[in-house]
Amino acid sequence: MAKLTIPSQELMYAGHSACPGCGPALSMRLLLKGLGPRTIVSVPACCWTVIDTPYPTTALRVGFLDNPIEATGASLSGLRAAADALGMKDVNIVGFAGDGGTVDIGLQALSGMLERRTNAIYVMYDNEAYMNTGIQRSGATPWGAWTTTTPISGGLHGKPEPKKDIMAIVLAHHPAYAATINPSFPEDFDRKVERARDIVGPRFFHLFTPCPPGWKFDSAQTIALGRLATDTGLFPLYEVVDGQLHITRKTGQLKPVAEYLAAQGRFRHLTPADVEQIQVQVRSDWQRLLQREREDLSLPH
Amino acid sequence: MVQKVLSGNYAQSYAALLARVQVVSAYPITPQTSIVEKLADFVATGELPAQFVKVESEHSALQVCVSAAALGARTYTATSSQGLLLMHELVHWASGMRTPIVMGVVNRAVGPPWNIGADHTDSMSQRDTGWIQFYAESNQEVLDTVLQAFRLAEHPSVRLPAMVCEDAFYLSHTVEPVDVPDQATVDSFLPPRESHAVLVPGQAMRLGSFTGPDHYVDFRREVADAMMRVPKVFEEVEADYERIIGRSHGGALPTYRTEGADAILVTMGTATTTARSVVDELRAEGRKVGLAKLRLFRPFPEDEVRRLAASADRIGVADRSYTFGRMGPAATEVSAALYTAPRHPAVTCFLTGIGGRDVTPHEVRHVFETLLSDEEPRTHWQDIEEEGVKVDG
Numbered sequence: 297m298a299k300l301t302i303p304s305q306e307l308m309y310a311g312h313s314a315c316p317g318c319g320p321a322l323s324m325r326l327l328l329k330g331l332g333p334r335t336i337v338s339v340p341a342c343c344w345t346v347i348d349t350p351y352p353t354t355a356l357r358v359g360f361l362d363n364p365i366e367a368t369g370a371s372l373s374g375l376r377a378a379a380d381a382l383g384m385k386d387v388n389i390v391g392f393a394g395d396g397g398t399v400d401i402g403l404q405a406l407s408g409m410l411e412r413r414t415n416a417i418y419v420m421y422d423n424e425a426y427m428n429t430g431i432q433r434s435g436a437t438p439w440g441a442w443t444t445t446t447p448i449s450g451g452l453h454g455k456p457e458p459k460k461d462i463m464a465i466v467l468a469h470h471p472a473y474a475a476t477i478n479p480s481f482p483e484d485f486d487r488k489v490e491r492a493r494d495i496v497g498p499r500f501f502h503l504f505t506p507c508p509p510g511w512k513f514d515s516a517q518t519i520a521l522g523r524l525a526t527d528t529g530l531f532p533l534y535e536v537v538d539g540q541l542h543i544t545r546k547t548g549q550l551k552p553v554a555e556y557l558a559a560q561g562r563f564r565h566l567t568p569a570d571v572e573q574i575q576v577q578v579r580s581d582w583q584r585l586l587q588r589e590r591e592d593l594s595l596p597h
Numbered sequence: 598m599v600q601k602v603l604s605g606n607y608a609q610s611y612a613a614l615l616a617r618v619q620v621v622s623a624y625p626i627t628p629q630t631s632i633v634e635k636l637a638d639f640v641a642t643g644e645l646p647a648q649f650v651k652v653e654s655e656h657s658a659l660q661v662c663v664s665a666a667a668l669g670a671r672t673y674t675a676t677s678s679q680g681l682l683l684m685h686e687l688v689h690w691a692s693g694m695r696t697p698i699v700m701g702v703v704n705r706a707v708g709p710p711w712n713i714g715a716d717h718t719d720s721m722s723q724r725d726t727g728w729i730q731f732y733a734e735s736n737q738e739v740l741d742t743v744l745q746a747f748r749l750a751e752h753p754s755v756r757l758p759a760m761v762c763e764d765a766f767y768l769s770h771t772v773e774p775v776d777v778p779d780q781a782t783v784d785s786f787l788p789p790r791e792s793h794a795v796l797v798p799g800q801a802m803r804l805g806s807f808t809g810p811d812h813y814v815d816f817r818r819e820v821a822d823a824m825m826r827v828p829k830v831f832e833e834v835e836a837d838y839e840r841i842i843g844r845s846h847g848g849a850l851p852t853y854r855t856e857g858a859d860a861i862l863v864t865m866g867t868a869t870t871t872a873r874s875v876v877d878e879l880r881a882e883g884r885k886v887g888l889a890k891l892r893l894f895r896p897f898p899e900d901e902v903r904r905l906a907a908s909a910d911r912i913g914v915a916d917r918s919y920t921f922g923r924m925g926p927a928a929t930e931v932s933a934a935l936y937t938a939p940r941h942p943a944v945t946c947f948l949t950g951i952g953g954r955d956v957t958p959h960e961v962r963h964v965f966e967t968l969l970s971d972e973e974p975r976t977h978w979q980d981i982e983e984e985g986v987k988v989d990g
Contacts, residue, residue: 380648
């Protein structure tokens, strides 16, 4: 049997209050394995505010700081400034924010933190809607998805706008490191976290986190659904170091997006034509990503 | 001790320097900006070995201070007007998190219409956030109060953030001689911040958290109790300051010639200096008037205000902001404090100096004359009544 590459240390207690099959809960556990105990996590209003359990308990064995929903980027700058001012060495300063708290209300603070070159890791866990408040659409909700504010009624057909491309926004700030990660691929996840841990400067993860109650799928299927998201090309895994993009999972041929969409109630209303429209978009995005990788490789480095 | 010619803004900067702040974060806004420009100079030259985080908004500026304080750093920021309003969410957060941040507030009017003159609407709208609030009369008082505010905010039985407010332009951009104590003297007054309830790398702990109604009320009550302990601690802090640095500004509500006064005017900030000279003139004319300066607005000096009622039948309050639908916020507070006093002087609210209007000796005299007349107490929009509102030319 092959030796596991995932660190055995556990920095998250079993006693947490996440839903069964929660992608963000699983991801926090993996993230902290890679970062180690000298980590302080700043968390805005999001699912993890609740998952960590109410006062006087906590589900993590590291420092946890709450911050208002739009301020995670600024909180990281404050923590790092204090660590530097107080001479604290080898501390990972980490933000763990939801998609709404990042691509919508938290975008300004994230941009500020990246532009200031704050030496910290910002993780956006993307469950593609405001889940903690009851499944309202965010800028990260994909086209066509049902949410409580994009209902399937009165001529509405799910979210009419496409998902905001947070990686493009982040990469425009030239971070020291940026990558996409998915807990369904724990080795890839851990390798990237450990790599980012040892880089100095602003670092960003776009983390894919399936949400059984929000996406309407069986909580036993979180890992399988996450694998489908990557293997259909909907959530490709890659990293960008010093501006150079490298795809970290390629499977020869992409699986049809219909498999991924059919597994979730939030896409149940989509017509075959809708599915085909998504398929065309995913194929073109994937080709663009391959092209970007080829171009980056050909550049002098 | 050296004497320097400083603006109110530079008095803030020098105080932050002498307090050895470790993290500064700020966003530019008129008329606050020169405070942090000067601090940026101190940091650039190495005179102040601090981290200066230049942020993209005031909301982020205060978040930087809250997070830095959560790790144990001594932090300072400054703002004005719209900037303070944008911070509002974090203003609550700072006190709830018990972070002893000191913030310079250069009081400026709130738009619309745009106006950069002195006005207390900005800080008054933060009245209920759990911050200690000082209002300074002079640049010397600004410097001294910022240093006192750090000691008070970090005191183990307080641990609350503090604002030191100064009037736009009358203090912020007006220079006057200021005694600047030397570093060693300040160090003996203000030791390094004691680490308490801060995050420590490698240790499990949560700051902030969430609670049901059971624990939530406990946390609110703790903030409330800490605030009520401020008056006594402030007395000790100011006595220590006087002993070590040699100056006192007379506590929460310093009074002037109130003995046997029929009418007392309560002022805040720079209006006080003008009013003091008018009191002298009126006293010389045999009129029994006095003055009380509301230096500490939160917590409100209730006992001191009640003592004003001992002799005076009429109390006027000069407010530099207005609570729409009520009266000036200071007048509201003074009235409430007097309700349980043994004597009940009539309270009249004078809205003076709104949006940077000058509070002139002539106007203050008119205020006292109104007070001494038998007119029924009401809210006076003094400037407008005197000069009239011109409509259509």
